[in-house]
Amino acid sequence: MEELDIVTLIVRHRVRAAQRPAYEKWLRRTTQIASTYPGHLGVNVMRDAEQFVCVLRFAGTAELQHWLDSSERRHLIEEVAPLLDEGDQTQVETNREFWFTPTNAQPALRWKQACITFLVILPLSLLVPLLWQPLFAKLPILGGYFVSNVLITLSIVLLVVYLFMPRVTALFAHWLSSH
Numbered sequence: 001m002e003e004l005d006i007v008t009l010i011v012r013h014r015v016r017a018a019q020r021p022a023y024e025k026w027l028r029r030t031t032q033i034a035s036t037y038p039g040h041l042g043v044n045v046m047r048d049a050e051q052f053v054c055v056l057r058f059a060g061t062a063e064l065q066h067w068l069d070s071s072e073r074r075h076l077i078e079e080v081a082p083l084l085d086e087g088d089q090t091q092v093e094t095n096r097e098f099w100f101t102p103t104n105a106q107p108a109l110r111w112k113q114a115c116i117t118f119l120v121i122l123p124l125s126l127l128v129p130l131l132w133q134p135l136f137a138k139l140p141i142l143g144g145y146f147v148s149n150v151l152i153t154l155s156i157v158l159l160v161v162y163l164f165m166p167r168v169t170a171l172f173a174h175w176l177s178s179h
Contacts, residue, residue, distance in 0.1 A: 005094070006041065007064045011054040012089040019083040026083065027052065030076050037070070039063025044166040046173045055166070064092065112176050120164045124156045131155075 015023045031043045031054070039059035046053045058064040067073060068090075077088050129152050136143030142151065169176060 005060045007058050007061050008093040009054075009056040009058065009064055009068070010091040010093060011056070012051055012091075013054075013080070014051045014085040015083055016085055023052070023080065023083045026076070026080050027054070030080075031056075033072055033076070034067060037063070037067045040067070042162070042166070044170050046170050048173065048177065061094070116168055116172055116176065117165075120160055120168050121156065124159055124164070128152055128155050128159070 013023070027045065031045070034040055034043060034056060037058075040063070041057040041059060043057070044055045046055070056064075056067075058067065081087065129148075132148065132152055132155070136148055142148060
């Protein structure tokens with residue numbers, strides 16, 4: 001199995017206050033279009049009073065570059081330019097998770113990070129082993145102490161990183177950013 005070289009595109013837009021509804025409509029259309037590109041792994045949008053931060057993940061640099069160089073994206077950026085106070089601000093990250101620092105502001109307080117992480121991991125640590133039990137019963141080789149713990153831990157980590165943590169941090173973004 002080939003390991004993915006996941007790359008993250010962070011897009012920051014400062015939207016003119018009167019243009020927020022038009023921008024929201026543009027953003028929904030844009031994220032839907034981006035999701036059709038090969039290698040697209042998901043998008044999260046964080047909003048605050050000052051800006052929108054979109055985090056797009058792609059399976060690799062080539063897939064991200066295909067989206068960045070596309071005529072569709074170029075037209076979308078031209079279309080949104082009049083709605084923005086500043087231009088299209090992009091940043092590419094290849095080795096950094098993007099859970100707790102959605103803007104250039106200070107990172108969330110560690111105790112808040114711990115609370116959110118606990119909130120996500122606790123239910124998974126209770127549920128995931130139960131979901132694996134039928135397979136462990138049918139294939140005892142997978143139910144051994146080491147193998148079962150590797151499978152359960154791997155499942156939890158993948159669910160946290162790719163599914164739950166981006167959504168939960170977006171949901172709690174305001175609380176995480178308030179000090």
